[in-house]
Amino acid sequence: MAHEMRSVRLFAGAAFFLLLDIVAGIQPAHAWGCKGHQTVALIAERHLTPEARQLVEKLLEENPVDPLVKRYCGSAIHDLLADGSTWPDDVRNERKNGPWHYIDIPRGAPRHPLEEYCGAQGCVTKAIAEQWAVLKDSHAEPRKRAEALRYVVHFVADLHMPLHASNNNDLGGNCVPVHYLRRRPRQTHDSFSPNLHAIWDTAILERDMEGADPAEFADYLEQSFSSELKQWQKAGIHIEDWTWESHDLAESVVYGELKPQVPVEPPVSVNSCADDNHIGERLFQMQLTACQVYQDAAAAVVEKRLAQAGVRLAMILNDAAGSAVVAN
Numbered sequence: 202m203a204h205e206m207r208s209v210r211l212f213a214g215a216a217f218f219l220l221l222d223i224v225a226g227i228q229p230a231h232a233w234g235c236k237g238h239q240t241v242a243l244i245a246e247r248h249l250t251p252e253a254r255q256l257v258e259k260l261l262e263e264n265p266v267d268p269l270v271k272r273y274c275g276s277a278i279h280d281l282l283a284d285g286s287t288w289p290d291d292v293r294n295e296r297k298n299g300p301w302h303y304i305d306i307p308r309g310a311p312r313h314p315l316e317e318y319c320g321a322q323g324c325v326t327k328a329i330a331e332q333w334a335v336l337k338d339s340h341a342e343p344r345k346r347a348e349a350l351r352y353v354v355h356f357v358a359d360l361h362m363p364l365h366a367s368n369n370n371d372l373g374g375n376c377v378p379v380h381y382l383r384r385r386p387r388q389t390h391d392s393f394s395p396n397l398h399a400i401w402d403t404a405i406l407e408r409d410m411e412g413a414d415p416a417e418f419a420d421y422l423e424q425s426f427s428s429e430l431k432q433w434q435k436a437g438i439h440i441e442d443w444t445w446e447s448h449d450l451a452e453s454v455v456y457g458e459l460k461p462q463v464p465v466e467p468p469v470s471v472n473s474c475a476d477d478n479h480i481g482e483r484l485f486q487m488q489l490t491a492c493q494v495y496q497d498a499a500a501a502v503v504e505k506r507l508a509q510a511g512v513r514l515a516m517i518l519n520d521a522a523g524s525a526v527v528a529n
């Protein structure tokens with residue numbers, strides 16, 4: 202399932218990666234996959250103020266996605282916010298803004314301000330702040346505001362994916378081959394499938410969804426976390442805290458529950474799984490496994506992070522519409 206690979210965590214020119222994509226048959230991955238992003242958007246919609254709902258509908262109806270953009274997630278979902286939630290992955294190569302989807306905080310890094318971990322080409326926390334400002338600006342061009350809305354919806358979800366805030370010289374887990382349930386990892390060139398990033402993007406979630414569509418799953422999450430939603434709202438908007446939550450979950454569950462344990466690599470710059478003395482192959486030799494116990498622990502984290510992302514996204518959209526952060 203090469204489409205689950207994220208090839209573009211890298212800092213060089215897009216042309217090279219376009220070539221890489223063609224050669225290796227790799228396409229950029231979609232953190233949380235289509236269903237995860239759509240679920241987050243659908244949860245957020247339930248918590249919008251009337252003002253925010255109106256702003257969202259107006260911007261998206263009047264400024265539709267360019268019909269020439271190839272929509273990886275298809276056109277089956279009719280909700281405009283859920284449909285728009287996956288657009289940033291469709292344009293990440295063309296716009297060369299792949300680094301906006303994550304922040305590379307090395308495992309074990311000290312809790313310094315996030316700017317320290319934000320690369321020269323930007324990172325997810327900076328992208329959220331910038332796009333939030335555009336969305337908020339009623340004088341900005343409506344087309345730009347609609348794009349900013351789609352970016353914010355997407356990036357708040359990405360930020361809640363633990364591997365988008367943690368790195369171990371492994372391209373956010375893309376270079377970590379795992380024996381996932383019955384699937385043994387295979388190597389193609391310098392990429393591996395299944396790998397840790399890919400199973401967190403889609404496989405763990407989709408197994409947990411048991412065939413439900415994003416609307417049904419949004420209902421289920423809303424029910425499951427009904428007692429915690431108020432707490433998340435009361436805490437308010439704290440992007441730094443949400444980032445460190447992701448980082449900590451990467452440590453405690455994403456890496457922490459793998460058998461055997463993956464050592465922490467001293468941070469070096471990595472552009473492919475062949476770098477850092479063949480990190481991918483070194484990890485391949487370790488025969489890492491994620492069995493049913495792992496799936497269960499991971500699914501619990503995935504569910505909570507999607508629910509949190511939805512509720513928190515609504516607060517940002519409510520703020521951008523100039524209304525109270527929490528809807529009544």
Ligand SMILES: [Zn+2]
Pocket residue numbers: 231232289290302355359
């Ligand atoms: Zn993304």
